[in-house]
Amino acid sequence: MHKYFHTIVVGGGCLGVAAAVSLARRQGARNRVCLVEKAVLGAGLSSRHSAIVRSANASSIAATLAAKSTGMWKDLSNLWGARVACDRVGGIxxxxxxxxxxxxxxxxxxxxSMKGVGVDLHAIDQAEVGRLTSGKLRLDPDELYFFEPEVLQLEASDVLRAMQEAIAVNRVELYEHTRVEQFLTDGQGAxxxxxTNHGELRCDFIVNAAGGWSANLFAPLGLRIPVALEPVYAANWLVSASDLPENLPIIADYVNLAYFRRWxxxxxHMHQPRERGPHGIAASFARSMMNPVGADIIYDAANYAITQQQSARYSDKVRERFPAVGRPIYGGGYVSYFDITPDLKFILGKDDHVANLxxxxxxxxxxxxxxxxxxLIAELVLEGHTRDWDLEEFSIARFTDKPLREFWRDEGASQSLNRL
Known part of the structure; x- marks a missing residue:
């Protein structure tokens, strides 16, 4: 005996939860949405993010979407029925x-570009940087400084609690420790x-929110989901409370290639930005293709510590940007991952081969x-289109019949801007 659902969402990270909750809320009393997660809710990359919400982006559409999402995070209780604390610290x-x-x-x-789409990102001088950071940053005349006042700082544990609460409040049927072993098709391409390891689930629609697991998950259907994993190192440093202002803005340091936040x-807390060089992106895809355990590498116990060499390199970055700290005390670190696409833009929308995916x-x-x-996913599934957004830029169709190497040929773009 199998269970029937209107929509099955695969992947219990923050995107899977968001899609399932929005679908369930819009269906109301007719809600038949389930969320399938192979481990436990939030166990993948959603458990290791730095919980920074910002809008500035080299893509104008992405920046506009991010600004809209920032407002939603502030008012999450009306959207998900679960509240999350948001500190508006701004970002430098x-x-x-x-x-x-x-x-x-x-x-x-x-x-x-950001001014043109209503995202506040404006240049500031060294005096303003000093005021915002209580003079704790080392500044340089050969640097540019910009301030984004709407940047939010969340707490990862609070986000996880909100995800769990939203699933319960909106009556999404949650299947944890449930692996998709095979997708069933109707003979007509749907x-x-x-x-699953807990039996069959039937549905009208499928939402793929499986991130780095997507490639292996959908390969048996002949679908190519171009997602790979790029390692990113995070470290925590114990410093004197007097060395950091109480309301330190997020520091996005693209000179030293490090993000900093008070935590x-x-x-x-610090982590590196995404790799944007073509060779680095290609290397991440090569590693992913050669990795026999696929995205399950995220659960490798060895990833819960960073090496001495990485720690030393990060310590240098801290001392370079925060000279008052002196020699910071290492308080722990871990390896996380970015799930990346060949062009580093997200994939959002309908599959170009399977009509209900x-x-x-x-x-x-x-x-x-x-x-x-x-x-947006709820609109696409339930209405067949989005009312206010053109998502063609993020369609998976851009990868169809195109060798991935084509995305890494142009090395002329500015790497500093492309790191955003």
Whole structure:
């Protein structure tokens, strides 16, 4: 005997939860949505993010979506029925380039682009940086500084609690410790269900929110889901409370290639940004293709510590940007991953081969987009289109019949801007 659902969402991270909750809420009393997770809710990359919500992005559409999502995070109780605390700390972006020259610079171009779509990202001088950070940052005349006031800081544990509460409040049927072993098809190219280790589930629609597991999961159907995993190292440093201002903005340091945030009292949390060089992206895809355990590498116990070499390198970055800290005390670190696509844009929308399959894959940016992506997937599934957004830029169709190497040929783009 199998169970029937209107929609099966595969993947219990923040995007899967957002999609399931939005679908369930819109269906109301007719709700028949289930969420299938091979481990436990939030056990994958959603358990290791730094919980920063920002909007500035090289893609104008992505920036607009992120700004919309930021507002949703602030009002999550009305959207999901679960509240999450949001600290509006703002974010300081640090890029290379002297403010005394009018030479073309991608950071200035980004400021103009963001102004055009209503995202507040504006240049600030060293005096303003000093005021915002209580003079704790080392500044350089050959750097540019921008401030994004709407950047939010969340807590990962609070986000996980909100995800769990939202699933319960909206009556999404949750299947944890449930592996999809095979997708069932109707003989006409549509997926009609899934065979799992806990029995068969039947459905009208499937939403793929499985992130790094997507490629292996859908390969038996002949589908190519171009997602790979890029390792990212995070470290926590114990510093004196007097060395960090109480309301330290997020510091996105693209000179030293590190994000910094104040965390849990006086801990300085840091992680590296995504790799944007073509060779680095290609290397991540090569590693993923050669990895026999696939995305399950995320659960490898060895990933819960970083090496001495990595720790030393990060310590240097802390001392370079926060000179008052002196020699920071290492308070623990871990390896996380970005799930990336060949062009580093997310995959959002209908599959181009299977009519009732939809993808919501975050390309390393899942958290900040989760509320708006959930709403967009619900619109696509229930109405067949989105009312206010053109998502063609993020369609999986852009990869159809195109060798992945084509996405890594152009190395002329500015790497500092492309890291956003």
């Amino acid at each position: 972006w640090i890029g290379a380039g002297s403010p005394s020259t009018d030479d073309p610079n991608p950071w200035r171009d980004l400021e103009v 997926i009609c269900g899934a065979k 849990r009292g006086s801990i300085l 939809f993808h919501v894959l975050g390309a390393g940016q899942a958290l900040k987009y989760a509320p708006i992506f959930g709403e």
